[in-house]
Amino acid sequence: MLIRYETPADFDAIHELTSIAFKSMAFSDGSEADIIRALRADGDLTISLVAEENGEVIGHVAFSQVTIDGSHGGWFGLGPIAVKPELQRQGIGKALIAEGLRLLEERGASGCALIGNPEVYSRAGFASDGQLKYQDVDTKFVQRIVLRGPAPSGALKFAPAFGD
Template sequence: MIEPAVVTAEPLVIRPETAADAPAIAALTRTAFATAPHTDGNEHRLVGRLRDAGALALSLVAEGEDGELVGHAAFSPATAPAGGGDWYALGPISVRPDRQRQGVGGRLIRAGLEELTARGAAGCTVLGDPSYYERFGFEPAPAAAPPGVPAEYFRIKPLTAAAPAGPVRFHPIFGV
């Protein structure tokens, strides 16, 4: 279980979300994606639907020095081909616009991957900017990309198992 931890570079606490955080997470996600180039504007609803379905396997928030949420990372279950172990999908990940490019997202991703590793997860997938996610060890895996997902943006990070032998499936809420 992730315990709140203060990162010394900037006052920041990474902790699991609580029920009371849900409205702030929705507002933060809506704001974070408002000007994103590849968005449908529904990321905040996606997080809510995952939560309502009990499919937020890990949901981390970053609190700034003032106690306000400045970041959020969602991890939901994913399914690998038979025998592939427990896989998870990272996303959406949201950082308040005035705190972007300050390492908040990276801290959330690292904390989430550490927790998934501690849980014995087989691996984690992400759909996003390859150059950003590769710095966290996510690698190209076109053969594991779910049908209908642009393979050039699909990445995996094996944690305790080998890469899946075939396409990974996201939680049905993602609609892919």
């Protein structure tokens, strides 16, 4: 498996993969694939990585800028992330996250935040101390990994493509 930056040739495959992976998720409103296209169109898709095997896109993760209490401060958001359903729970998501975090760190980012299942993301080093807040979501789902500087507190806001 190869993890690499997306190219224009991947755009449709990323869209399809994301639609399929989120289809059966109860929490999904089916907007995730369109969010990726909107992030790209807005110039907000800071890092977009694909996992490729035998020429097929089997996983994808997006990172975009976020603000915390209105200031960017070098923070990014992880998501959407998707792995081909038949290949989930084999470490592909974790590998995509690890590579994305490595690239963010290389770029001098302060950290990365996400809204998600703590069981999945604690394995990749994410945690919640209750200080980062997102709308009325229980703070245990609002997780972050600090790459440099202090742990953040305040209201998390994603890029406009997320329609926050």
